[in-house]
Amino acid sequence: MRSVKYLIAAGAASLLSSAAFAADMPSIMPAPQQYYAPPAQDFGGWYLRGDIGMTNSKGTLHDNLYDTLPAGTSLQQLGEGFTGGMSYGLGAGYQFNSWFRADVTGEYRSRVGFSGTDFTMFPNGGGPLSDVYAGGYTSWVGLINAYADLGTWWCVTPFVGVGVGGANLRTTGLQDTGTLIRGGVVQSASYFAQGASTTNLAWAVHAGLAYKVNNNFTIELAYRYLDMGTAVHGFGSSFDGTNAGPSSFQFRDLTSQDLRIGVRWTCCEVETPPPAPLIRKG
Template identity: 40%
Template sequence: MGCTGPVYLKGFVGAANPVVGNISTEPFQYNDFIVEHEGIKSSPLFGVGIGYQFNTWLRFDMTGEYRGDALFVAHDRYPGGNGTFNRGSNDFAGEFLPGTNEYTANMKTWLGLFNAYVDLPTVLCVTPYVGAGIGMSSISVLGLKDVNVPNNSVFYGADNTETNFAWAVYGGLAYDVNPSVTLDLSYRYADLGDARSGTVTAYDGSSSYAGVNIDDVTSHDLMLGVRWKLGHTVAAPVPMPVAFK
């Protein structure tokens, strides 16, 4: 790109579009559960960072972001049958009716990454780039509810936070507004790791199970950011000469 300072600050906002790889619970071990749907709704994200322009084509930065409240929804079903069923510390024997579970919860995520980018040749004042990052994610599952309508049952999950290794890859376009300010539009694929609720207990305390596992959380993120290059000032315009008669 054009004029660049060695150190820059950045801020960005965007839309997080998470994807769940799979869900499971402790009862999955004892019956033929079929997961009909699992997913996390889109949510906003907000982040800041500080970076260093190593040369005209290579730069690094560290970013931290908050991914706003997102709604987790899932449901499964299972057939009836005979046998022994263990749910938490309780054993149940006899004939089991078929049922379903409808799960809902709020999810909050913090993501910190160390990133490296390669700036490609500028075309028509726009500089495309690619990048990759590694870091840590912290995913909280809050207020989980498991409703089994056919069996008139409601369970509630304790809040829980999981910390994971995270990684990401980027592709984006940058435009220099002036020597100090760059606009940045990017796409990111992020792997955030696994999430899990705390212990899930029946509304009447009659039984419980270890928790709902929300595995392989990834996200397709669209972001718009601004980079401020430190140490650069925009030159003041040269005053027009004044003619004296």
């Protein structure tokens, strides 16, 4: 009976030692590798945009009669300038990668007023003649733009860009009030040129900062230099009906330096499907 107890005790000790040895041995089957989804991209896809801005137009008033002034005539153009205005734009574009995007934009630019004075001294005692002008213009501008994003720091991305397209310029009429002093006699006359429309090539240069609120919404603060060409005036005449005919007045070299606030909403992103799960046999 005692020998049976010894046998049972010896068998139990052998099983325990075998289990301990097996626990110390390395596993023959490697643990399955865990799958980690790739990080989501924070760029790419179509976007819509909207912009509102302040415009600061520059340009010169040109009268074709300037080209036929007698030799020795002195002409001074004083105080010429435009009032400020507003611009309102919409567009759509595509973010190709982390640094390059492009869009198409269209905008309405509100009326800006023009004022200025010509002071002319003719040779041989003819004059002086002063002309006081009041006018203005509105415009529609469409551009195709390309931008380079220059890196992102704390969700802020500086960018630069260029654009090319067209500008439709509509003058709103020009009044010319002339005063001539001849032989001590003051003579005054008024002339009015109607508005007219013209379409020119336009181009722009952009620079600004973009702040990414989230992956789908970005706010921009941007500066833009815009060149729109020449705006013409239509039929004109003096207030008494004389001097009737096509107007000789133009706004030449119209440019604008704009400060704009814009928003971009990313939509319709192209999602890359995750890779197929790893399947192991065994």
